[in-house]
Amino acid sequence: MIIMQILRSYVEPVLGNALSKIGIKDDSWKSMLTPSREHSQGDLSLPCFPFAKILGKNPVAIAEEIASSIEKTTEIGEISSAAGYLNFKANPKWLVSELLSNKIRIGDAFGGKPCTGRxxxxxxxxxxxxxxxxxxxxxxxxxxxxxxxxxxxxxxxxxxxxxxxxxxxxxxxxxxxxxxxxxxxxxxxxxxxxxxxxxxxxxxxxxxxxxxxxxxxxxxxxxxxxxxxxxxxxxxxxxxxxxxxxxxxxxxxxxxxxxxxxxxxxxxxxxxxxxxxxxxxxxxxDVEKLMKALSELDIHGVADNGAEYLDLGSRGLKGKTEFYFKRGDGSSLYATRDxxxxxxxxxxxxxxxxxxxxxxxxxxxxxxxxxxxxxxxxxxxxxxxxxxLPEGKMSTRKGNVVFMDDLLEEAKEHAEQIVRQLRNEYNEDQVSEIAEAVGSSAIRFNIIKVSPDKGFTFRWEEALAFEAGSAPFIMYSSTRARSIAKRCAELGLDVELICQKGILFDDITDELPDSLIDLLRCMAIQNDVLLRSVEQSRPNLFANQILNLATCFNGFYRDCKIIESGEVNEMYLQISQLASGFLKSGMEGLGITPLERM
RNA sequence: GGGCGUGUAGCAUAGCUGGAUAAUGCAUCGGCCUCCUAAGCCGAAGAUCGCGGGUUCAAAUCCUGCUGCGCCCGCCA
The missing domain is CATH 3.40.50.620 (HUPs)
Known part of the structure; x- marks a missing residue:
């Protein structure tokens, strides 16, 4: 279930209506309706500049006109215009009820289906x-x-x-x-x-x-x-x-x-x-058969000594266009076997x-x-x-190299030091378990979060930084959420049962803290980001999403006390548990080890 | 020489299917633990988005030239 696509499905008909009334008949605006850059302004935005020429009007005025002609709905909580942009904001109450409805399978971009069949x-x-x-x-x-x-x-x-x-x-x-x-x-x-x-x-x-x-x-x-x-x-x-x-x-x-x-x-x-x-x-x-098949292609060529190649120049390859697949002695090459x-x-x-x-x-x-x-x-x-490395290219021969085994050890030791310092009540087994998870997760995340096509300079200080922007930061948010659930259970609540209840739209208060809404919106786009990250083979996009999710959770944690003087706010608890689930599945997707405590 | 990729605050990066005041972390400066884990939170300061042209109502984002860096241009794997 992809929440923002659902929102879009509500926005498009009303927006299409409003646009056709002012003279925009074709559908080209649909591709212009995109997630808002300016997060504070809305969830979906439509820049109205292209309409200015067609209608002979000021884009600011057009945006205002459209905004005032569209009515709010249960789903669309706010329609506003700003600087030529038309902004749609999901109704936070709708987001809450939608997210808590158990219709979303956490981490599954396609709702109830267990498998895409691919x-x-x-x-x-x-x-x-x-x-x-x-x-x-x-x-x-x-x-x-x-x-x-x-x-x-x-x-x-x-x-x-x-x-x-x-x-x-x-x-x-x-x-x-x-x-x-x-x-x-x-x-x-x-x-x-x-x-x-x-x-x-x-x-x-x-x-x-x-x-x-x-x-x-x-x-x-x-x-x-x-x-x-x-x-x-x-x-x-x-x-x-x-x-x-x-x-x-x-x-x-x-x-x-x-x-x-x-x-x-x-x-x-x-x-x-x-x-x-x-x-x-x-x-x-297979290789023998393949080489025979390649020999029969139009673009096939033979060198003086009998070596064979394909001339890929006519197929768009530039530079050296001969691609050799057979040596002079008749044997295959690595690429041929590949x-x-x-x-x-x-x-x-x-x-x-x-x-x-x-x-x-x-x-x-x-x-x-x-x-x-x-x-x-x-x-x-x-x-x-x-x-x-800061000293230059990594080379085993020159001894200019950092072994993963050493890095893992170093990271673990560093984590152990921090755990001992921060939580002196933990025993050595607990320290070791936490440190191992922190160390290896941090190393992974440090590499995943940067775009693959970007050169990367390994620095010990960065690999061993366990602060904001790192895997331990995410892990820490997750343990906070888990710790809350544990506290609630200790107070005698059946946390799971409460989460299954969901919440009725009308039972949600009108005044929801901004940080809570931010967390909702972050969760609402999680599956969209997952899909994009997979489609484009760019794990860093999803890494970033989980980082944002952890940050949003921390804000929610700050403003929304789930347990206050022994009383549990059930809606907050449900939201916290949902975020906890999103964090967990997200961490699994990134190979970060979720911990009960740290 | 040719091809591909990359250049964003002091540092490391995000954003690049064009759209609002360019986002985040580290480092720097200031504030928050009688309160669910302070590996946290709040705030300040910091950017001619490599340089020049072009397309566009609108360019960090697209095109083009230049330039720094990386990788490749084996009948190696």
Whole structure:
């Protein structure tokens, strides 16, 4: 149930009537009737400037004329004009009764329906399993998981996928190193690098990455590299030809690393429904079939050594237009396998979304154009810009990197300090539980709240700021609401029963505090914002909504005492509980852990 | 060199399907805990929305040129 759309459905007929009376007959004004920019003026506004020319009148006068010709209704509480704008304000009493009517399923943009019937497949993260997450790589996982959660909140059936790169050079390097280098050799090769943190010496993503790094270093070393390159090339070649023994070796090499990486993500509330291995499309023949199909396209071309490509220039690609899908030796490339993967994904969903770093833009374009060429739909892609450090680009090699595991620990410790300071009555288990939730939620929110296409500079002070504008701020509002409900229950009230009662329009007082009305309006648009956030794949829009909701709740909390000298105001309690529910579902949508107390 | 993205108070950001006085947090200054959790609330101050042109009744928002920054332009992944 989308309240503001309901309001619109009441406004449009009366407004259309009024407009046709003064000579505006067509419907073009409908797109001009938009949510008010100036929040204090109304909920829906119509700028009357375009009518000025048509009617030969001053827009201010037109707005006034229309305003005075429309009668208030139960739903429309106020029609006013200001500076050429015609403003409609929802009747607060109507908002209260509508919101408390239990017709709205919290967090569900489509009212009573449990499901939209849409199957959405979201592929995100898919990081090469060769080392621990740093905050840069984690932006993908956090954005992707938030998108997954928001789609679920909307009622879509979602599958979260991790595409595992289990073949090719990167894994080959890791596998080679694990087989050929001893622990002592690693120590020697990496003697100039940072030591592994003792905290993570049992976490395979942190330990095995050293083998990977050592191998990378050796490969650059002139004297050693030739034979290593040959060895690795053979492994790569075998894996690409679907050699089971080699693929198993690769699997044994990266699997513990992937497990370690997933442990980190789990701590951030991120989980996957399915892992799909890249090698599957080689071993099941899909890639072979695909390359054959591509060879038969009009835009297909062959290089001197037999390598094959598509010339996408005629399909709108600029710059270098050749898109190679087959090497001279006949083997496939990463992008080719990715296309096979996409065709497979399309066979099991209605909507396909990929979360990719901005460095993949060209590649994604090539994949998209090729899919189109083959008669498939093009997936939607959420691109994000990279996270950098104040010192510059994040680079494991240069040691200029912040590991997600360290950030999580640091955030938790910081939160623990604050909890101990603020609530010395909590025991250590409580402190730890709260701190863990606060820490990981804050990290997530810090990243979600900024627009994906914006570059992001990671700063410790910001990641560890738990004030207004952060996840803990939202969590705090939510615990306030819960604490009130608990108090009411302690006073012997059946809170749930009271909330089910709703409230009759005529039983609502005419004088409602502004902050209460603000909270109502904020709740009224929540599902609209959710829908927009999902449609545009912009989690930051919804993050902002929940921040506003928390702020509005705090205002309501200030002005509307629910319990006053032992007496409970039932309407306030119902509104508080509704807000509590909106906060909770919103937090779940963002991956913020709701707490009972903090 | 070409393509894509980005530039908004001291800092970090929101707004960019054109519309009213450009919103929020941090930092700065001032006020609020005998009152449902002060991780909070209220107030003050702070912006030539990168620069120049254009379209429009109306531009932070659309178009165009310039400029700073980022990413990409492998028969790598």
């Amino acid at each position: 199957k959405v497949l979201i592929e995100h993260t898919s990081a090469n399993p060769n080392g621990p997450f740093h905050v840069g790589r984690a932006r993908n996982a956090i954005l992707g998981d938030t998108l997954v959660r928001l789609h679920r909140l909307l009622g879509n059936e979602v599958r979260a996928e991790y595409y595992v790169d289990d073949m090719g050079k990167q894994v080959a390097v890791l596998a080679w190193a694990l087989e050929n280098l001893s622990e002592n050799q690693i120590k020697e090769i990496l003697r100039d690098s940072n030591e592994i943190s003792p905290k993570w010496k049992n976490k395979a993503d942190h330990t095995r990455v050293r083998w990977y790094q050592a191998a990378q270093k050796l490969r650059q070393d002139e004297t050693e590299s030739a034979q290593i390159e040959l060895d690795i090339a053979k492994l790569v070649h075998d894996s690409e030809n679907g050699n089971h023994k080699v693929l198993e070796k690769f699997n044994n090499a990266f699997h513990p690393v992937l497990e370690g990486m997933l442990t980190t993500l789990k701590r951030l509330g991120i989980e996957f429904d399915e892992f799909t291995k890249e090698s599957m499309f080689v071993t099941n023949g 296309i096979a993967y996409h065709i497979w994904k399309w066979s099991q969903c209605d909507e396909l979304i990929n979360v990719l770093g901005e460095d993949h833009k060209l590649q994604a374009r090539q994949v998209g154009l090729t899919l189109k060429e083959l008669g498939h739909k093009v997936p939607e892609v959420l691109f994000y810009s990279f996270i950098k």
